[in-house]
Amino acid sequence: MKKLIYFGLFFCLHICVAQSDADYGNTMKTIIESYNANDAQKIFDQFSTDLQATFTIDKVKEFVTKTLENQGKFSEFDFMDNDGGNRYLVQSESDSIILVITLSADLKLTKFAVE
Template identity: 75%
Template sequence: MRKIIFFSLFFCLHIGVAQTDVDYESTMKTIVASYNANDSQKIFDQFSTDLQASFTLDKVKEFITKNMDSQGKFSEFDLMDQDEGYRYLVQSDSDSVILVIKLSPDLKLTKFLIE
């Protein structure tokens, strides 16, 4: 009986604080839609406080402008792996890029970079 209670508590705690593949996919959909709409504010609003301090709104605007000029709009994305954050292969109008993201327990982006 103790094992069942322990497992139940562990499972509930794990579900309560862990990010899921669905959370990451939802975040990626928002990033792609916001990027294509040139909505840097919406992307910036998904950043954690620490990431906002280092990756300012002006840098997000610059990121979108620079990549939109060279890559075009993003179309689709596929999960590549989950090592040190989720790595997605993102297809654009002219090429593809690898976007790495990581979410905090409150589903804010703590990592956002293109490899």
């Protein structure tokens, strides 16, 4: 009986805390759409409070503007692995980048990095 209770608690905790592949996929779609629309504010709004403190709106605008100029719009993305965050290969008009993101329990970005 104890095993069943522990399993139930673990399962509930896992469901409540864990982010699904769909959550990450939806976040990536929003990032790509916002990037292509040159809407840095929408990307910034997805950041957690801690990430907003270190990666300011000005830095996000600079990232979007420079990357759009150098690589063009993003077209698609593919999940690679989750080594240090979910890593995605993002295709652009001229090249590709690796974007690493991590989501909090409330689905805010806690990591946003380009490798």
